[in-house]
Each structure stands twice: as structure tokens, then as C-alpha cells.
Amino acid sequence: MPVARRLEDVALELFATQGFDETTVDELAVAGGVGRRTFFRYFPTKLDVVLGELDDGLAALAAVLRDEPGDDPVVAARAAFLAVNHYADAELPALRRRLGLIEDVPELAARATVRYRDWEQTLATDAAGRWGTDPASLRAQVFGRAVVASMRAVFSAWHGRPEADAAALGALVEEAFDALARGFSSP
Amino acid sequence: MPVARRLEDVALELFATQGFDETTVDELAVAGGVGRRTFFRYFPTKLDVVLGELDDGLAALAAVLRDEPGDDPVVAARAAFLAVNHYADAELPALRRRLGLIEDVPELAARATVRYRDWEQTLATDAAGRWGTDPASLRAQVFGRAVVASMRAVFSAWHGRPEADAAALGALVEEAFDALARGFSSP
DNA sequence: CGCTAAGCGGCACTCGGTGCCACCACCAGA
DNA sequence: TCTGGTGGTGGCACCGAGTGCCGCTTAGCG
Secondary structure (H helix, E strand, O other): OOHHHHHHHHHHHHHHHHOOOOOOHHHHHHHHOOOHHHHHHHOOOOOHHHHOOHHHHHHHHHHHHHHOOOOOHHHHHHHHHHHHOOOOHHHHHHHHHHHHHHHHOHHHHHHHHHHHHHHHHHHHHHHHHHHOOOOOOHHHHHHHHHHHHHHHHHHHHHHHOOOOOHHHHHHHHHHHHHHHHHOOOOO | OOHHHHHHHHHHHHHHHHOOOOOOHHHHHHHHOOOHHHHHHHOOOOOHHHHOOHHHHHHHHHHHHHHOOOOOHHHHHHHHHHHHOOOOHHHHHHHHHHHHHHHHOHHHHHHHHHHHHHHHHHHHHHHHHHHOOOOOOHHHHHHHHHHHHHHHHHHHHHHHOOOOOHHHHHHHHHHHHHHHHHOOOOO
8 A cells, every 4th residue: 555545544534533633743753654754655644644635636527528518517517527426335434424423523624625616717717718718707707716615515415414326426516506507585 | 093903004014115024013002102012902813903904794694694684695796795895985095905815915915814714604604594495405505605615816906907986896896796696507 | 685765654743722720900899 | 430220132042833754653565
């Protein structure tokens, strides 16, 4: 098992049992069998042990979005999110642990939203392309940010339902995009 | 001038000239004429010097929202945001400085979004009340988060237009809420 | 076998943030 | 006037995250 992977495992384990703030980088390094200095070579900050995978998701999203046809950004974004968030059952427990940490540790939630900025801009640019408008236009920006915010709501809701499976996640994504498509003034 | 106010002033000044990360708390304390320890009595973190006022805004929002009649949450939220974000011309330069910092210092952007969580829940609860549904329902949660995300887009857009005044801010708020009300699938 | 290059990790340092405690001013009451 | 709180202050020591530097080991290669 590669060093980074092992560090990630022991870190999530320690965070789950002791808490994030109560676990020092020294402990993580010792538990992972490396020096403290080496830990920081694999992860720029302690936060990144938890958030590491988000960037891969962005790359995947951008790729799917690029190949998605049609001129309705909502349809395209929905398809992209359904494709990207297709988890195998075996991955769900780890996903739950990560989401739990991101929910309860404010510092992690904060850092996560910084990562989401790129998602927002990717979505805004895609929408602008389909609408034939400027990516910097307010409508495109509102779209990008609202979509990401909705996905946060989806993950939060999914995490709040302990028995929800991968299919339930998809259903929530559908529901969220329906709301975005129809707007909030219609009943 | 009270100590907190003075610290805030010199801090924003130093941040603007030297940069946020390049300014240490020691410098802020010296510039404000207090000890480092005293600085932390007025502001729990360095970030809070910039973000301090957000909490007042939340209280104001909640108050306006509570008194707002009608059963359309979009209408109520729009009215509330227009009321809360009514700035005098003299306040605009300070607002711009703050927004600029929040925009380009990732750590500040991150911390700001944590504050926004309360706004999101306030809006979700209000919407659920008007709809007669559960505040934890996905639709209410998506609404609350989408609204806050849209307001971030509004402030970002306003900050990006150097000549925009207070009226322009109101117009952007209107435009963003129109998008949310009508949804993103309609042209 | 010797050389080099890359990963590793110890060490010392900076900075944000906290707990503790001494100091000072101000104000009460005797 | 003296005395005894009391709240604001800030020095001091400490912790943990993160960084630069540098010496060490080890693997690969001529």
C-alpha cells in the first residue's frame, strides 16, 4: 500500500475516534510510520487528508460536462453529477466518514467550499456556453453557485439518512435539479 | 474611537497595503496601540477583523424575514435581502475593501462560508414555514443554500464592477432572485 | 565499486491562538 | 484616607500547523 493511501486510512480512523482537532499531525505521522516532515510532503495541510479526492471529482465533472450535448445547462449538469457521483456500495462507508467530518468540523467545511469555487466556475462557463452568454454574467454565475450549493444540500441530506444507499443519492440529485429547473416560486 | 473600531481600521489598511498573510497579528496590535493578547480579546481570530459584521447582517435578515408576510419564500427573501443590504454611499468603499479581501484571500472566503451556514438555515426554515413543509426537506435546504450562493454571486459581480453604486447592488439582487424564482430551464 | 539523485526526516524557526497570572485603574464602603 | 474588590490589560510561556534547510540513506547506473 502506498504511503499516501496508508496515511489517509490511519488519519480517517484517528479522526473518527479521537476527533479532528484532537489529532495532531505528529500522531498521524507516527501512526502512518513516517516522519512528521514526510507527512507534509504528501499532504500540504492536515485538512487535505480528508479533502484530497475532491479535485479528481472536478476533473471528472468537467470531462463529462464537455461531452454532454444539448442547450439546457440544467439537463447537462444533472447528467454530469449523476455520472460523477456513481459510487460502488463498497465506497459508501468511506464516503460517509468523509462527509461526516466535513459536516462537523467547521474548518473542513470551510476548506471544502474553497475547492468548490472551481466547480462553480466550470458550471457557470458550461451554462454560458449553452445559453450563448458571458460566463461572467450574473445568471451564469448564479447558476454555477446554486448548483454547487444544491449538491452540498444533497450530500448533507444523504448523510443525514443513515440507511440511504447509492440509489438514494441519485434520487436526491434528481430532486435537487428539478427544483433548480422549475424555480422556487411555482408550487 | 473604541479599541475594536480602531483595530479594524488599521487592520483593513494594513491588509490592503501589505496583504493579509503578510500582516502578522503583532503588527496589527502594535498599529492599534494594544498588546497582542488584547487583540485576541477583541477578535477571536485574525480573520474576524474582516468578517466581523456578517453576524449583525444575519440578525437583521432573520428579523426582517420574520415580519415579512406572504407564502412565497422567494418574495420574502428578496425583500429581506434588499432591506438588509441597503448601504449608504459612505459605506461603499469599506464594503468594497472587505469584499475584495474575502474574494482573494482563500482563507477568508472559506471562513465566510462557514458564517453563511446560519443564513442558509434561517432561509430554509423560513421557506419551510411558508410552504408548510419540513425545514430539513431537500427542497427547503436547496432553497436556503441556493439563495445564499446567489447572494455571493451578486456581491462578487458588484465588486467586479468598480463603478457600481448602491442602486446597482439592488438591481443585481433583483436579477438573481428572478433567476431563482423562474428556474434555469426556461430561457 | 563509486557516483549521483531522490526520498526521507530531523531540527529549528515563524505565526496563529490560548491559559495563566501579575499589574493597574477605578470605585465601593468604612 | 485606607482597604478591598473588579474589569481591562498585556506579558510570558506554551501548543500545534506549516516551512526552509540540510544531512542521511538507499536505489539505480556507469
